[in-house]
Amino acid sequence: MADDKYTADGELLARQFELHRSHLRSVAYRMLGSSSDADDALQETWLRLSRSDTDDVVNLAGWLTTVVSRVCLDMLRSRGSRREIALDEHEHPDLHDDDRGTAPESQAVLADSVGVAMLVVLDTLDPAERLAFVLHDMFAVPFDEIAPIVDRTPAAARQLASRARRRVRGASATEPADQQRRNQVVDAFLAASREGRFGDLLALLDPAVVLRADDVAVATAKAAVGSGAPALESELRGPRAVAGAFSGKARHARPVLIDGMPGAAWAPGGTPRSVFVFTVEDGMVTEIEVIVDPATLEGLDVVFVD
Structure with missing residues (x-):
């Protein structure tokens, strides 16, 4: 049995x-x-x-x-x-x-x-x-x-x-023209960010855009709140929230390619300390990833394009 x-x-x-x-x-x-x-x-x-x-x-x-x-x-x-x-x-x-x-x-x-x-x-x-x-x-x-x-x-x-x-x-992303268009969108976004042109930022953001930040980025932003810096959340959704996080910022960001994707980096002395990876589809920014964790940064392929 x-x-x-x-x-x-x-x-x-x-x-x-x-x-x-x-x-x-x-x-x-x-x-x-x-x-x-x-x-x-x-x-x-x-x-x-x-x-x-x-x-x-x-x-x-x-x-x-x-x-x-x-x-x-x-x-x-x-x-x-x-x-x-x-x-x-x-x-x-x-x-x-x-x-x-x-x-x-x-x-x-x-x-x-x-x-x-x-x-x-x-x-x-x-x-x-x-x-x-x-x-x-x-x-x-x-x-x-x-x-x-x-x-x-x-x-x-x-x-x-x-x-x-x-x-x-x-x-x-094998088409040079497509890559160039994506880079142009990121360049326009960074320029609008530096100059605080909130409306232009909104125009470049997809209605379903999402911003994600790693834990180190969030912790660094929280530590700087006392000095007048804005707080950063691990995830923001929607054009107004994402545009608000960037308006008037990115003054020292340099355009880069990150693992072949368009992005920006704050790189004092030529060493990336924080990077922003942009996903661009149909001429609109659909996702931004903020990476500050040194261990993650070390593994990225960051190429300055300016």
Whole structure:
């Protein structure tokens, strides 16, 4: 009787795993860029599932996504050096899985562009960056769930995904004219900021614009409040709030490219101490990221363009 129960439980577990196989393989393929590696990751995930007590697992799909992500992260780290992508992988059916639309709408176009070019760019990312980007932008996994997988705080996991996103977007910005237009928008924004032209700032901001600042930026701004400096929040939404944060500021900011994306930097002595990364779409600023954390700044590719 006990053997029958064990067999029944194993068959039930196998059926549950099969229900999620397509999603898990899609995650693994986007993480690893290789069909054979994705199959290996799925096999290891199944082995871990079969050895685990999942009676108290409420969300098996989430649990399995976490497990396959950890397996893929270990595999990426074990590669050591960059792996070349096989030329015939661009025709692999995994690139056209029907899991599109699971990412947030604002990231859908970028996240669904998973061809050879995307895989090549992803292959240049740090394993933790790649995992954060793939899970969040392609599969809408919250940063609270990504954080323990990469042993970071949710805020740090967001930074990993942001850096990966900038690199992917920077690599895909192949049209010089498009890059020039984005740079012109940022230049106009900085000029309006310095001169306190609030109306011009509003005109350059998308209605859904969001400003995000890292913890060090927020703490630095709070420490300076006593000297008359304005407070800074970790997230501001809407044109008026974002324009208010910049109006009359940025007097010493210099235009730069940050991981290929247009931005600005305060760089006394030529060393960036704080940077502002701008996302520009259709001639409007849709997102600004303020980075002051020295550890994050050290990993950025900052190129002065003036």
